[in-house]
Amino acid sequence: xxxxxxxxxxxxxxxxxxxxxxxxxxxxxxxxxxxxxxxxxxxxxxxxxxxxxxxxxxxxxxxxxxxxxxxxxxxxxxxxxxxxxxxxxxxxxxxxxxxxxxxxxxxxxxxxxxxxxxxxxxxxxxxxxxxxxxxxxxxxxxxxxxxxxxxxxxxxxxxxxxxxxxxxxxxxxxxxxxxxxxxxxxxxxxxxxxxxxxxxxxxxxxxxxxxxxxxxxxxxxxxxxxxxxxxxxxxxxxxxxxxxxxxxxxxxxxxxxxxxxxxxxxxxxxxxxxxxxxxxx
Amino acid sequence: xxxxxxxxxxxxxxxxxxxxxxxxxxxxxxxxxxxxxxxxxxxxxxxxxxxxxxxxxxxxxxxxxxxxxxxxxxxxxxxxxxxxxxxxxxxxxxxxxxxxxxxxxxxxxxxxxxxxxxxxxxxxxxxxxxxxxxxxxxxxxxxxxxxxxxxxxxxxxxxxxxxxxxxxxxxxxxxxxxxxxxxxxxxxxxxxxxxxxxxxxxxxxxxxxxxxxxxxxxxxxxxxxxxxxxxxxxxxxxxxxxxxxxxxxxxxxxxxxxxxxxxxxxxxxxxxxxxxxxxxxxxxxxxxxxxxxxxxxxxxxxxxxxxx
Amino acid sequence: xxxxxxxxxxxxxxxxxxxxxxxxxxxxxxxxxxxxxxxxxxxxxxxxxxxxxxxxxxxxxxxxxxxxxxxxxxxxxxxxxxxxxxxxxxxxxxxxxxxxxxxxxxxxxxxxxxxxxxxxxxxxxxxxxxxxxxxxxxxxxxxxxxxxxxxxxxxxxxxxxxxxxxxxxxxxxxxxxxxxxxxxxxxxxxxxxxxxxxxxxxxxxxxxxxxxxxxxxxxxxxxxxxxxxxxxxxxxxxxxxxxxxxxxxxxxxxxxxxxxxxxxxxxxxxxxxxxxxxxxxxxxxxxxxxxxxxxxxxxxxxxxxxxxxxxxxxxxxxxxx
Numbered sequence: 052x053x054x055x056x057x058x059x060x061x062x063x064x065x066x067x068x069x070x071x072x073x074x075x076x077x078x079x080x081x082x083x084x085x086x087x088x089x090x091x092x093x094x095x096x097x098x099x100x101x102x103x104x105x106x107x108x109x110x111x112x113x114x115x116x117x118x119x120x121x122x123x124x125x126x127x128x129x130x131x132x133x134x135x136x137x138x139x140x141x142x143x144x145x146x147x148x149x150x151x152x153x154x155x156x157x158x159x160x161x162x163x164x165x166x167x168x169x170x171x172x173x174x175x176x177x178x179x180x181x182x183x184x185x186x187x188x189x190x191x192x193x194x195x196x197x198x199x200x201x202x203x204x205x206x207x208x209x210x211x212x213x214x215x216x217x218x219x220x221x222x223x224x225x226x227x228x229x230x231x232x233x234x235x236x237x238x239x240x241x242x243x244x245x246x247x248x249x250x251x252x253x254x255x256x257x258x259x260x261x262x263x264x265x266x267x268x269x270x271x272x273x274x275x276x277x278x279x280x281x282x283x284x285x286x287x288x289x290x291x292x293x294x295x296x297x298x299x300x301x302x303x304x305x306x307x308x309x310x311x312x313x314x315x316x317x318x319x320x321x322x323x324x325x326x327x328x329x330x331x332x
Numbered sequence: 333x334x335x336x337x338x339x340x341x342x343x344x345x346x347x348x349x350x351x352x353x354x355x356x357x358x359x360x361x362x363x364x365x366x367x368x369x370x371x372x373x374x375x376x377x378x379x380x381x382x383x384x385x386x387x388x389x390x391x392x393x394x395x396x397x398x399x400x401x402x403x404x405x406x407x408x409x410x411x412x413x414x415x416x417x418x419x420x421x422x423x424x425x426x427x428x429x430x431x432x433x434x435x436x437x438x439x440x441x442x443x444x445x446x447x448x449x450x451x452x453x454x455x456x457x458x459x460x461x462x463x464x465x466x467x468x469x470x471x472x473x474x475x476x477x478x479x480x481x482x483x484x485x486x487x488x489x490x491x492x493x494x495x496x497x498x499x500x501x502x503x504x505x506x507x508x509x510x511x512x513x514x515x516x517x518x519x520x521x522x523x524x525x526x527x528x529x530x531x532x533x534x535x536x537x538x539x540x541x542x543x544x545x546x547x548x549x550x551x552x553x554x555x556x557x558x559x560x561x562x563x564x565x566x567x568x569x570x571x572x573x574x575x576x577x578x579x580x581x582x583x584x585x586x587x588x589x590x591x592x593x594x595x596x597x598x599x600x601x602x603x604x605x606x607x608x609x610x611x612x613x614x615x616x617x618x619x620x621x622x623x624x625x626x627x628x629x630x631x632x633x634x635x636x637x638x639x640x
Numbered sequence: 641x642x643x644x645x646x647x648x649x650x651x652x653x654x655x656x657x658x659x660x661x662x663x664x665x666x667x668x669x670x671x672x673x674x675x676x677x678x679x680x681x682x683x684x685x686x687x688x689x690x691x692x693x694x695x696x697x698x699x700x701x702x703x704x705x706x707x708x709x710x711x712x713x714x715x716x717x718x719x720x721x722x723x724x725x726x727x728x729x730x731x732x733x734x735x736x737x738x739x740x741x742x743x744x745x746x747x748x749x750x751x752x753x754x755x756x757x758x759x760x761x762x763x764x765x766x767x768x769x770x771x772x773x774x775x776x777x778x779x780x781x782x783x784x785x786x787x788x789x790x791x792x793x794x795x796x797x798x799x800x801x802x803x804x805x806x807x808x809x810x811x812x813x814x815x816x817x818x819x820x821x822x823x824x825x826x827x828x829x830x831x832x833x834x835x836x837x838x839x840x841x842x843x844x845x846x847x848x849x850x851x852x853x854x855x856x857x858x859x860x861x862x863x864x865x866x867x868x869x870x871x872x873x874x875x876x877x878x879x880x881x882x883x884x885x886x887x888x889x890x891x892x893x894x895x896x897x898x899x900x901x902x903x904x905x906x907x908x909x910x911x912x913x914x915x916x917x918x919x920x921x922x923x924x925x926x927x928x929x930x931x932x933x934x935x936x937x938x939x940x941x942x943x944x945x946x947x948x949x950x951x952x953x954x955x956x957x958x959x960x961x
Contacts, residue, residue, distance in 0.1 A: 068465075177614075177615060178573040178574075178576060180577045180580065181611050181615075184595060184596075185611065188602050265474050268476075269474065269476060272476050273596055274596075274600055275596075275599060275600070288477065288480065295484055299484055299488065302481075303481075306481060310473050310477055313472045313473060313474070314468070314469060316472075317468060318468060318472075321468065535740065536740040536741045537740060537741055537743040539697055539735070539741075540742065541743065542696075542697055543728060544727065544732075544755055545723075545724040545726065545727035545728030545758065546724070546728065546758060547721075554754070558745050559745060632745065633744070633745060634744070
């Protein structure tokens with residue numbers, strides 16, 4: 052098994068774009084985590100002397116300030132932390148639900164599978180944003196709602212993929228052996244099915260993270276996501292879009308961070324897919 | 333063939349009905365009413381409002397009345413835009429959004445497909461690598477990041493195009509929004525076409541076509557193109573959904589008077605009927621598109637026609 | 641008379657990570673006008689690769705060296721435009737699986753007519769008529785109806801007839817048939833072989849018949865060439881080769897052909913061992929590990945292809961005639 056992993060790692064390393072992207076992600080994450088210590092400014096202080104000033108060394112505001120005098124670098128890093136945090140948590144949730152759902156559906160087969168797949172079909176029909184909007188109209192702008200709806204982004208595709216794998220694995224001999232030795236369906240799913248679908252799952256999980264971050268930014272941009280006073284990259288970009296003509300850096304800095312983050316995550320995901328040789332189903 | 337279409341149509345109507353019903357009851361199951369956010373009203377005024385909008389009736393009655401009105405094209409009054417009915421708002425905004433969306437999807441196909449074919453035929457060449465690198469960028473970066481950047485570059489720095497606005501829909505105001513909307517699906521379609529084309533060109537029947545001495549352009553156009561387009565046809569509905577989602581933001585940023593903007597406002601204002609109406613419109617569009625794609629599949633692959 | 645097809649020292653290799661994979665090594669052969677040459681070998685022997693290379697159908701990853709002359713012109717270095725004038729009109733090829741070899745979304749009539757439109761400059765209407773006539777010639781009934789149908793609406797045998805028809809439209813000098821019957825039922829096989837025989841006699845066309853099955857080749861071939869591990873090991877007239885094979889491999893292969901006459905066998909005879917995997921290169925004769933007559937010399941020194949009278953054999957110790 053390590054032979055396969057070693058081969059995959061070697062292939063990944065040969066993909067220069069993917070390696071650079073991985074580096075970029077590391078830099079961004081490191082900055083986001085370490086930022087508060089190296090940046091002399093914090094996100095709340097309003098610096099009256101430097102309202103809306105461009106990037107430069109004035110007052111140690113490396114990336115400038117916004118309309119209210121808040122340090123943009125600090126705010127961007129804070130926003131990155133929020134976006135990354137939500138992205139990871141929601142991804143993990145999505146992963147668990149998707150893998151579990153798909154494994155059960157694919158392994159059980161028959162009517163259970165049919166019903167479960169129908170549900171996915173119906174849910175796939177409408178773009179997620181409309182669900183979110185409906186929920187927002189009903190329940191108001193609630194951040195807990197945010198987690199639920201964002202987590203709903205990725206699990207559909209993940210469930211489909213895992214189901215496909217589970218169905219093909221079901222046929223194989225070692226499953227028959229396990230069944231013959233009296234193992235229950237649950238145990239078989241956990242012990243046998245899941246380890247075998249690891250490959251595609253890793254790839255799509257990696258591709259799911261940027262989707263989720265994107266969706267969160269999208270919602271926050273519209274005002275339906277993260278609320279004041281907390282900032283996410285989405286809200287910062289919304290602010291920046293408003294200030295575009297006069298103070299373009301307010302848009303460029305968070306926008307640039309988000310673009311780099313999403314691009315790098317996608318490239319790494321593609322690189323992983325090539326390295327692990329997973330086909331698009 | 334006609335029977336196939338009718339069958340699909342018959343299947344689509346229940347889906348739409350489920351969406352309408354589901355949304356309707358979901359909204360009425362919510363805590364609070366549409367007027368809760370305003371300043372606290374006296375009980376009498378509140379009761380009057382309820383009566384005027386028919387909210388004092390049992391849910392089933394409201395549902396029935398809604399459906400009936402719907403059949404006549406009446407989506408009810410907007411709770412926030414007091415002077416307008418939802419139908420009017422839709423009437424104002426829909427043509428704008430439709431125009432935006434159609435141009436975007438056309439751009440995505442007209443540029444994306446040839447780009448993908450070009451990359452496939454020049455597999456592993458620098459041109460191929462360049463095209464696919466651009467595609468990754470296009471896929472990764474969403475419309476709401478692209479549009480402000482484009483507006484910054486072309487509107488503020490270069491001053492070639494207006495930053496925002498509509499002005500009755502003259503072309504200058506359409507350029508940036510449609511490009512921003514088209515870019516992600518365009519990139520995805522290019523990549524999809526390239527992969528599909530590469531696979532089709534490896535098929536035995538393409539080898540036969542070469543063996544018959546047919547030139548490359550005939551092989552691509554007559555033998556390879558239609559099967560290669562199958563995955564793209566399958567992507568049309570997700571592409572439309574992606575463009576619809578993007579339009580919500582693009583319309584807001586660029587100040588375009590389309591229904592996307594109303595939908596966002598409706599969500600922020602908790603305007604029930606407006607949101608419900610918009611959701612129905614968007615769903616119908618997607619379902620309709622799904623039917624068209626089914627027809628497209630039948631044309632692309634004759635085996636599907638006979639199965640139907 | 642000048643041969644219709646003359647292949648000299650053809651080699652086909654694929655660059656792999658560790659080393660080169662030689663699929664075909666120094667193969668030479670010639671086909672006289674009107675002659676039927678049978679090519680026999682196991683899968684992996686390179687028999688298909690030789691003719692795919694000749695037709696220019698190999699992928700870009702293949703490196704091809706040597707010479708292939710068709711009706712006097714060199715094919716390997718020809719620009720695509722001249723290659724396309726010859727392919728499909730005077731030099732045609734049909735493949736093993738007729739289902740996947742026909743374009744699924746085009747009508748049969750279109751796939752036939754386009755050959756004439758392209759090579760003979762006919763109008764689509766005239767070409768369609770000719771296509772119908774050709775279907776009659778290859779014994780596909782109701783040809784008007786069939787022209788308007790799609791490949792998946794025809795049976796395997798009919799599809800192969802269509803393929804044959806497609807290759808005959810421009811009266812080719814040479815038709816290469818790569819395992820034309822392998823994907824078909826036994827009864828249909830016989831029909832297709834008969835059709836090829838009839839057609840050949842009709843227009844005096846040369847035919848290259850590739851198969852792993854001697855019984856398919858025996859009925860039609862004037863000359864038979866046997867390939868093993870990318871090389872020619874024996875080449876002789878059909879009559880000679882079938883009755884007095886000189887290469888041990890040929891002899892073993894012939895023993896494996898089940899016959900209806902003769903003593904009843906307890907077990908079907910087989911050849912022990914496996915052919916070398918593509919890429920496995922040995923110093924000596926590639927067949928030595930499996931040869932009942934192998935000696936030390938066979939393992940260390942590769943036997944060259946030796947000419948004698950009208951036959952060739954690559955063996956240090958050929959069977960006597």
